[in-house]
Amino acid sequence: MLFGTVIIAFQISFASTDNEGRVRQNPPKESSQKDERSIQPVALGTEEIPLDVNKHGNLAGYGNLRKRRYDNTEEQKVSAADDQSNLRSPPGESASGAVYVRWGHHSCPSSSQLVYTGSAAGTSYADSGGGVNQLCLSQNPVYDSPVAGVGGERSFVNGIEYQISDFPYLQSKNTHDVPCAVCLAPARVAKLIIPGTNVCPSNGWTREYGGYLMSERGNTVHKRSMHICVDREMQLIPRSDGAPSDGLRQLLNLVEGRCSPSGGGIPCGPYVHGYELTCAVCTK
Numbered sequence: 001m002l003f004g005t006v007i008i009a010f011q012i013s014f015a016s017t018d019n020e021g022r023v024r025q026n027p028p029k030e031s032s033q034k035d036e037r038s039i040q041p042v043a044l045g046t047e048e049i050p051l052d053v054n055k056h057g058n059l060a061g062y063g064n065l066r067k068r069r070y071d072n073t074e075e076q077k078v079s080a081a082d083d084q085s086n087l088r089s090p091p092g093e094s095a096s097g098a099v100y101v102r103w104g105h106h107s108c109p110s111s112s113q114l115v116y117t118g119s120a121a122g123t124s125y126a127d128s129g130g131g132v133n134q135l136c137l138s139q140n141p142v143y144d145s146p147v148a149g150v151g152g153e154r155s156f157v158n159g160i161e162y163q164i165s166d167f168p169y170l171q172s173k174n175t176h177d178v179p180c181a182v183c184l185a186p187a188r189v190a191k192l193i194i195p196g197t198n199v200c201p202s203n204g205w206t207r208e209y210g211g212y213l214m215s216e217r218g219n220t221v222h223k224r225s226m227h228i229c230v231d232r233e234m235q236l237i238p239r240s241d242g243a244p245s246d247g248l249r250q251l252l253n254l255v256e257g258r259c260s261p262s263g264g265g266i267p268c269g270p271y272v273h274g275y276e277l278t279c280a281v282c283t284k
Helices: 062-087 168-173
Strands: 015-017 023-025 039-044 047-052 097-103 113-122 135-138 158-162 179-186 191-195 206-215 228-231 250-254 278-283
Touching: 097 113, 097 191, 097 206, 097 228, 097 278, 113 250, 135 179, 179 206, 228 278
Parallel strands: 158 250
Antiparallel strands: 015 023, 039 047, 097 179, 113 135, 113 158, 113 179, 191 278, 206 228, 206 250, 206 278
């Protein structure tokens, strides 16, 4: 904050004596300048506040100066409050929450809000390079200065299809494409994906959905991918019946546990060798 400086000029009279020893007051000298009691502005922020110096050398405008400083500060507080209010969500909407992907479904559970619906995509099982994570691609792509044609120095993203022909409960989904939905659980601050169980902890956690742990097939031909939790109530993006795979897709397979009583695997007892693993997506 800038403060103005007020210079107060005092006129001092000097006394002298006459021939009889009486004290005689010298008359004040006439000044060629204007009255010293001029109004001088003091800069405060972007405003100028006049201060009046009266004949006693007091600042007649000092009270106004203090008041204006106070008002200026209050205006700054109000302005800052307005800036903060612009960051708040509209009434009835939550400004926080946990975001997760519901794999294998077009919509979100009743406990969450739909952010967008998409389709699952990833690197082809035959590619040795590229990404390993699955993506929930938007259904409304927006491009920025694209180059037509297939580039030689690119990574590629392809669709993902279910490969579950030998699992009776899900056989009807086999070879169809995988949908996905991005969801927001309002007022939650944490998200947890638990492999090996479709139940969430009881200490305040909410199960958004339960399902099966799935990933790319594990053999020497197929390349690795991340594990994802696919909803048990799997939905699909239909493909024509009997339509062959184009060979450029990522294949989503169920995950089995391998246990070993002598070590080298997950512990037998709680896990059964060869059983398909479940999963749960939980928020809190």
